Amino acid sequence: MATLARPARDASATVPMRPELRRRQRRNLRAALLFILPWIIGASIFTVWPILYSGYLSLTDYDVINAPEFIGLDNYRRLLSDEKIALSLFNTAYYTVLLVPAQILFSLALAMLLNEAGRSSSFFRTAFYLPNMTPPVAVGILLLLLFNGQQGLINMALGWVGIDGPNWTTDGPWIKPGLILMGLWSVGSTVIILLAALRNVPAELYDSAKVDGANWWQRTMKVTVPMISGTIFFLVIVNTIAGLQTFTEAYTAFFGAGTYSNEAALFYAIYLFQQAFEFLNMGYASAMAWLLFVIIMIITGIQFLVSKRLVFYEGDDK
Template sequence: MRPALRKKQRRNLRAALLFISPWIIGAAVFTVWPIAYSGYLSLTDYDVINAPEFIGLDNYREMVEDPKVRTALWNTTFFTAILVPLQIIFSLSLAILLNEVGRAAGFFRTAFYLPNMTPPVAVGVMLLLLFNGQNGLVNEVLGFFGIDGPNWTTDGPWIKPGLIGMSLWSVGSTVIILLAALRNVPAEMHDSARVDGANWWQRTVKITIPMISGTIFFLVIVNTIAGFQSFTEAYTAYFGSAYSNEAALFYAIYLFQQAFEFLEMGYASALAWLLFVIIMVITAIQFVVSKRYVYYEGGD
């Protein structure tokens, strides 16, 4: 009986491997191999045209001395550190409102998600139109309230706030995920708290947010990774033409320039590995911190 059982298990294993073999081959060819090869390229001087020349850790030493790496890291970190909390707060506020509107929620879900369908290049162009310091719509609205708006697209200190404001345009997917989490919060818990005299704010802080903290944690991780990889909107607005501004020089943009404008593929690979390590470290820190603040149903 046991040999027959082992034979059946081996047969099932072969069948399972056969079914998932397209994914295994695809992952090996298009993910694992490029990652491994980029690690090798990061140790070489490679200009795409000539064969890679092994130079050891010289690319990493150059990164330490490159002032643009520090500028790009600062811009990206500042952008992400401000954007992610705003995305969560803004999206959670909209999701809570949607959770209260009843039958109209379907229409508003669609309306909030539609901006996610806008191509990132179009968002970059829209940024220049809306945040133009002379005749942009944002400054026109501020002027209506007697506020003299800044030059969002040319003054260095205001460029990143403008990019952050424009990025809030596409929070629809985050809103939908949070709305799904809110609808899984047991209504009985709110009813019990209401009977005990808890007001809306107390129920939100003490019940709703803890119950969806796992979803919030997931979104913080995903949006943080996306923030560190921000590229298209800023590149379209500030580097797609002859005009450029270092206040909008994000890390992914500098990596792209090194790889495809200057053909420093080895140096760009080293930059990519540094970004990978930074994201891994930040994610690990977030997981450690989450043990104190994230509630998992059924956990200890």
């Protein structure tokens, strides 16, 4: 009776690694560690240690002047009863939920126009990216100038078409929409990333879709969006995290003078800053920071779970 041949054994599994090869690998490892050592030291001192220390401070009553006094979970219990925590979280969520889709859609529209611009695309890429170079403090001041209810450019433009614009900077219901519109000022980096993704979509896919009779909208939804969905997902993650931590523009526009009382612009990061550096409740502010960290982690985890159904990666079998 014929016998089945045994599969050949992997020679690399039986032959011991040569001493020269092991020494070379150790040298390469030491060289790699030496090159990344400055980053490790910097990250440990300026990132890891502050994170761990803020976790300790969140369990203390600390006013910066006196030594921290351990109080256990009192700061976290206080979070549950602080009405401004709920208000600031609502303002931040409202802002982020509306801003992120608006940024993605607006940036995708600009990127698709740039993709068809030909030689002039270099100029427009630079023009779209320049607002990202504007300091956030200047953007906050610009917001007050553009959205001024009486003499602002936005209301002047609306008046030309017969629309009586609202008081963007004083009426509570219009403050966050004004900030959202101002957030579209700096979409240049998102546009550039989406443009790079669009240029990596194989032209053969569009040609096949045209042969099948697909119109522009069908090509966009069935070819473009799925092929760049990984990039869109990355931008949604990054912009969501940035939206949840928004601070400078709103603080400059509405809290810089220290006299503004309309709480429609009170974002979570602004309230955290006030607790830490205006009221010197550093322990309570640390607890707020850890709450924000947990919220961001939960939202990011949910986004990753949802992405398994919505995001296409080249080489996927689904």
